[in-house]
Amino acid sequence: MLAVAMLALGMGLGALIAAALYATELKRIATFLRTRNKHSNARVTAGTPAPGIHELASVINDGLEETSRERIEALRSQEEFQRDLSALSHDIRTPLTGAKGYLQLALDETDDDVRTHHLDAAAARIDSTTELLDALFAYTKSTDPDLSLTPEVVEVETAIEQALLAHYPEFEARGWEPRISCAEGTTILADRDALARIFDNLIVNALRHGADAPRVSVRSQDGVARIEFANAVAPGTKIDADRLFDRFYQADSARNSSGSGLGLAIAANLARAMGMELSAHVEKGDGGAPDSLVIALVSRNR
Structure with missing residues (x-):
């Protein structure tokens, strides 16, 4: 015990x-x-x-x-x-x-x-x-988290053609002829006005900073649509693709080029609000051809 x-x-x-x-x-x-x-x-x-x-x-x-x-x-x-x-x-x-x-x-x-x-x-x-x-x-x-968007089925080729047509006088003045390669009948679910603004901003960026007419390609596979805007850039142009969608970013560090540096940031924000992805990379030219800036919009919400 x-x-x-x-x-x-x-x-x-x-x-x-x-x-x-x-x-x-x-x-x-x-x-x-x-x-x-x-x-x-x-x-x-x-x-x-x-x-x-x-x-x-x-x-x-x-x-x-x-x-x-x-x-x-x-x-x-x-x-x-x-x-x-x-x-x-x-x-x-x-x-x-x-x-x-x-x-x-x-x-x-x-x-x-x-x-x-x-x-x-x-x-x-x-x-x-x-x-x-x-x-x-x-x-x-x-950037407004309460941004009001109305998704609807949008035919991609028609939307791109309308955006390009709005800038026809500028293309004509440069002697540029944009090219479109689109899978027939490709549609995505998007807010029509927001998508038009994205396309317009990508075209304006090509007009302001590109060295040749933009080339637009649209591919669709397994419910994923990939829309690419590509344009040649002038020799010696330095582009930080990782910063391209930052607000106020301009490839011209001296800020002497036209534009606000907000167009691509706006496009990226609108794409994100619609559940899409906007990315960019510089494609090296072959055989002495100039480099190209390629901006891709990917939609998985069809």
Whole structure:
């Protein structure tokens, strides 16, 4: 009986000691988390071999690592946004300053023809600013999580032809003849207006930055439609395909090329909103032929 009593007493004391150790360790961990600087890289350590403490410390540290990664990513995004905002401010201010200068010249000019020239130049710069602001509004709208889309069955070839036809004067002025290769009867489920905007933005990108007429191909297999817009690029053009859909990205780092750098970002956002994928790669030319930029829209929601 005495042995049993001693065993029971020992087990009770062991439980009390274990409970005290757990309470002390948990209090230490709680104090660490409460007083820890959120910018610190310090992590929870296990001060006792008690069962479960190491696992608890590991889970907490995993959470701290994830929070740290999210904080670093948020800071990086904020820095990128500030750089983009600075570039956007420059892009808006430059044409407006030019317009103001031409208007001042027009006010001081007595020759009607010269005055008209100055006014036309001012109007062109104001139009450039308006285009940029319209693109910024379209980009903001495309990122809206509550963006209202109405999916319907769309015949791809017809939609592409309509988008190309809208830019016929620009193609004619360049002497370009776009080519379409489309699997007959290919349809996808998409919002008609959003899809038209995607095609339009891809065509505008080819017109502004391409060196030849765009080539459009459409393939469909096993319920997946792949629509590719390809166009040659001028020799020496450097394109970062991984950044092509970033807002304000332009291959011309000096930002001297036309456009807002938002067209492809808008297209990517609209594609994503419809459950599609937009990707890009540079295809090396063979036998001295120029490289081509290939942008592909993939739809799996037919």
